[in-house]
Amino acid sequence: MPIRLPLSVVLAAPLLIANGEPMPRITSDSHEYCTELVGRFARLPGAAVEPARSLAADGVRLCEEGQPRAGVAKLRRAIRAAQAPP
Amino acid sequence: MTPQSTPRDELPNPWDPMLRFLRSAGFRFALLFAVVFSAAAAGFAFVLWFATAGSLDRQTDAALRTDALGLMERWREGGPGAVADAIAERLAADVENHAIYMLLDPQGRRVAGNLDRWPASVGQGPDGPWSFAFVAREGTSVEARIYAINLDDYRLIAGRDIEEKQRLRDTLAEGIAWSAIAASLFAFLGAAVLRRALANRLRPATRTAEAIAAGDLSRRVPSSGRADEFDRLGESMNTMLDRIDRLMEGVRGVSDSIAHDLRTPIARARAKLEEALADTSEPGALRAAIEQAIADLDHITRVFGALLRIAEAEAGARRAAFATLDLAAVLADVAEFYGAVAESRGQALETDLPERLDLVGDRELLAQAVGNLIDNALKFTPPGGRVLLSARILAREGVEVSVADSGPGLPLEDRARAGERFFRADASRGTPGSGLGLSLVRAVAHLHGGDLLLDDAEPGREPPGLRASLRLGTA
Numbered sequence: 001m002p003i004r005l006p007l008s009v010v011l012a013a014p015l016l017i018a019n020g021e022p023m024p025r026i027t028s029d030s031h032e033y034c035t036e037l038v039g040r041f042a043r044l045p046g047a048a049v050e051p052a053r054s055l056a057a058d059g060v061r062l063c064e065e066g067q068p069r070a071g072v073a074k075l076r077r078a079i080r081a082a083q084a085p086p
Numbered sequence: 087m088t089p090q091s092t093p094r095d096e097l098p099n100p101w102d103p104m105l106r107f108l109r110s111a112g113f114r115f116a117l118l119f120a121v122v123f124s125a126a127a128a129g130f131a132f133v134l135w136f137a138t139a140g141s142l143d144r145q146t147d148a149a150l151r152t153d154a155l156g157l158m159e160r161w162r163e164g165g166p167g168a169v170a171d172a173i174a175e176r177l178a179a180d181v182e183n184h185a186i187y188m189l190l191d192p193q194g195r196r197v198a199g200n201l202d203r204w205p206a207s208v209g210q211g212p213d214g215p216w217s218f219a220f221v222a223r224e225g226t227s228v229e230a231r232i233y234a235i236n237l238d239d240y241r242l243i244a245g246r247d248i249e250e251k252q253r254l255r256d257t258l259a260e261g262i263a264w265s266a267i268a269a270s271l272f273a274f275l276g277a278a279v280l281r282r283a284l285a286n287r288l289r290p291a292t293r294t295a296e297a298i299a300a301g302d303l304s305r306r307v308p309s310s311g312r313a314d315e316f317d318r319l320g321e322s323m324n325t326m327l328d329r330i331d332r333l334m335e336g337v338r339g340v341s342d343s344i345a346h347d348l349r350t351p352i353a354r355a356r357a358k359l360e361e362a363l364a365d366t367s368e369p370g371a372l373r374a375a376i377e378q379a380i381a382d383l384d385h386i387t388r389v390f391g392a393l394l395r396i397a398e399a400e401a402g403a404r405r406a407a408f409a410t411l412d413l414a415a416v417l418a419d420v421a422e423f424y425g426a427v428a429e430s431r432g433q434a435l436e437t438d439l440p441e442r443l444d445l446v447g448d449r450e451l452l453a454q455a456v457g458n459l460i461d462n463a464l465k466f467t468p469p470g471g472r473v474l475l476s477a478r479i480l481a482r483e484g485v486e487v488s489v490a491d492s493g494p495g496l497p498l499e500d501r502a503r504a505g506e507r508f509f510r511a512d513a514s515r516g517t518p519g520s521g522l523g524l525s526l527v528r529a530v531a532h533l534h535g536g537d538l539l540l541d542d543a544e545p546g547r548e549p550p551g552l553r554a555s556l557r558l559g560t561a
Binding site: 025027080 | 179203206219220223
């Protein structure tokens with residue numbers, strides 16, 4: 001592991017433990033973020049165009065099935081597809 | 087090192103074999119090989135790491151810096167709202183799911199981003215705005231590279247989840263570690279092979295040296311036929327041993343000759359003195375015996391003097407006394423001295439000398455060498471015969487002094503040995519002499535960078551006579 005961890009992390013680790021603060025959490029893998037992305041996607045002019053529409057539908061389904069990370073990934077691809085010029 | 091041994095010396099030290107091994111040249115060469123090989127492997131690993139893992143790190147940092155600069159631009163254009171929109175847009179388009187952002191207002195409230203709190207390690211490390219932090223993603227701790235900047239009173243984080251890159255680094259590090267182990271094994275294996283090869287190639291020379299040390303002077307280093315450095319070492323050793331062998335034979339020959347040639351005059355002097363002692367009634371006989379004994383002892387002294395001179399000339403000890411001289415004048419003096427001797431024997435000593443012959447050398451030794459040649463020539467030339475002393479400058483800055491006689495000459499087989507100490511040809515046994523004259527001439531020639539050549543004075547004529555040519559170099 002010494003190769004994996006840079007010196008600054010090794011130095012920082014005791015600080016984290018000493019402060020006793022909880023670790024920051026990434027919030028973009030959550031069901032709430034899925035909802036935010038769905039709203040953003042719906043506002044895009046290319047939302048009804050394939051393959052963006054199908055990707056978004058898959059993303060929503062995955063989020064509802066309890067796989068927010070995979071769902072967010074699909075929704076992001078859908079947004080990118082919808083933003084792409086025709 | 088004293089030859090006496092102490093009780094301590096007699097006890098075998100169990101570490102001696104190990105110490106001998108560590109001190110051996112083979113071990114040192116092998117160690118050098120291992121160090122060079124390991125250094126090369128380490129250099130290769132360093133370049134590989136720099137070009138892959140280091141490159142990934144640099145790419146991540148460059149992307150973060152560009153990202154942060156873009157957000158600063160948006161800050162200048164539209165303030166916090168514009169930055170929050172830009173962060174939301176970037177997060178929405180982050181298909182790789184690596185992006186981490188956070189914008190805090192002056193009160194520490196989150197305005198935008200995908201982190202729920204400000205990482206404690208940010209801004210506390212030694213790298214200024216740069217830091218590493220652990221963040222939780224779906225309950226798992228992952229490592230992130232963070233670039234933090236202040237936008238007026240707001241604080242902004244642009245970061246990347248580097249977990250995948252870390253896995254790649256781990257794989258690379260593991261590969262390099264295994265390569266290092268393999269390289270170390272190869273280094274030690276190569277070192278062992280090198281040490282063994284060195285020992286094998288040096289063994290013939292070592293064994294020959296041991297055999298010679300044990301008294302077998304006939305042993306020589308065998309050649310492997312590869313014509314490499316070890317064969318050249320063997321050849322040099324063999325040449326040296328041949329030279330030593332010849333020198334020892336020469337010393338042995340001289341010792342034998344001294345014992346043989348000096349025994350006769352010593353025995354004769356002793357016999358004369360004994361005879362005189364037994365018959366002391368005649369003062370005349372006693373005086374004659376003593377005079378004869380003195381003459382014999384003078385002869386012995388002359389022989390030793392000649393030997394010492396030859397040794398001096400061969401050792402080059404007199405080179406320091408070299409000076410520029412006119413050899414023509416020296417030759418004329420010698421010719422004048424021996425001219426009287428020749429005349430008394432009914433012989434003619436003729437000269438053919440240039441006006442001047444400048445040379446750097448030892449006047450006394452040159453005069454004696456030429457004198458010896460003329461003395462020899464006069465000894466073997468019958469009454470009425472002639473001896474010619476000539477000198478000329480050679481084409482390549484050398485000088486040749488020749489003494490040609492009309493005597494019986496010297497058989498070919500004797501010419502090669504004519505310069506050896508105490509050598510006397512069969513035909514000369516009846517004439518007085520010690521067999522050292524030509525030895526001195528040859529030693530003087532060598533001292534002056536030249537040589538002594540013997541050939542027929544007049545080829546085809548009977549008798550052919552002898553021409554002794556003393557060639558002198560530039561010394």
